[in-house]
Amino acid sequence: METLERILSQHPFFKELGVDYMQLVTGCASNVRFEQDQFVFREGAEANQFYLIREGRVALQLFSPERGHITIETLGEGDILGWSWLIPPYSWHFDAKALDLTRAIALDGKCLRRKCEDDHHLGYELLKRFSHIMGQRLESTRLQLLDLYGVRS
Amino acid sequence: MVPRPYIVKRIRKDTVDTFTLELGPKDGRSHFSFAPGQFNMIYIYGVGEVPISICGEPSNSTLVHTTRAVGSVTKAMSKLRRGDIVGIRGPFGTSWPVEQARTRDVVVVAGGIGLPPLRPALYHLLAHRDAYGKVVLLYGTRTPDDILFKEELENWRARFDLEVFVTVDRGTPGWRGNVGVVTTLITKAGFDPTNTIAMIVGPEVMMRFTALELMKRGVKAEAIYVSMERNMKCGIGLCGHCQFGPLFTCKDGPVFRYDQIKDLLVKWEI
């Protein structure tokens, strides 16, 4: 069976993080599973984790009284889900719902936050990696907003 | 070159603004041979002529064109009825590198109405499936209602030798598929970037960002091909209407190797 440390260290997100930090991150990690249609987290709840999706798909959704649940983005195998644990006020801004049976590794954000405060080098490494993901998501969102496939006027 | 008359044999409405015409030669001459990626100039009598990619099977004698009604000619085209006559000039232009792609993985990326120009390439890849490595189709549309060739996509998805990923920019209630731009699918697909040929069609911005994302994964610019759109008149390199920097889209393209045009794509005066 693959150990959590092996899975995490092979993920591009943790590439070249260093053995000591990997052990520390693994100490904050656990396997989790979500059934189809189960919520991974709900808007407004405390954000104390992030997830590395191993299998399945998760929809990030917003609820609007006029339009119901609107999916903004779907994430799948290999994707990192959630960065609200890193930024005050540490609460989720969207709902995250499993579209299929989803297996993931949950990382305890509260524990990592504390470790990042104590060790700013670790904090900087994690922040760099999350900035990269945030940059990618922002770029995708901008392309979505451009409505590229609409008729040119 | 004078347009040859073709009869509309069948019309299918694919989505609210997109339709497929099946055409046969009026004189009964049966074969029309073309290479995947080439286009025809379709003349709607009394209205005008537009370039439209050929989107049927290269081996099939019926000419198939899938078109989105956006302006005067394509809207007139959408009103054609069975038995009406259109004029056809072609096939014109360069084609997808299906020969160079042999033994390699092939990633096909389509955005919106970009799927029809790639369909003959997919037919070719599937008809000669053993000659290629992994074959992946990544397809993005605006909404679930805009997805073209739904039935065919389902059949392709059921195959074990073709990976199909579909995503939409905006989900609708009840849609359980992917939401997000097509570039987000690139990390999901299993292919060897060092031994891959990529073929992309869609709006220019989408093609640029897709190429960038492929290059981030390690695909070389020389292994990426895109199909360009420019307004056309003659279709045969005479009038200069389709000029794209030093190139003519109708003759040097529409299929270009990305490294040969990437600098032109970011010059907004071209």
Ligand SMILES: Cc1cc2nc3c(=O)[nH]c(=O)nc-3n(C[C@H](O)[C@H](O)[C@H](O)COP(=O)(O)OP(=O)(O)OC[C@H]3O[C@@H](n4cnc5c(N)ncnc54)[C@H](O)[C@@H]3O)c2cc1C
């Ligand atoms: C090589 C080549 C292959 C092509 N293959 C296909 C194909 O397979 N299927 C297909 O539907 N189209 C295809 N096109 C695009 C098609 O030729 C144009 O949509 C068509 O020429 C528009 O003519 P029109 O007279 O209907 O619109 P126009 O009157 O010329 O334009 C009316 C309005 O539509 C907008 N418009 C024009 N073209 C587009 C477009 N492509 N997308 C969104 N808005 C547009 C214009 O900006 C304008 O506002 C291809 C173009 C080229 C160069």
Ligand code: FES
């Ligand atoms: S359309 Fe006339 S040169 Fe290309």
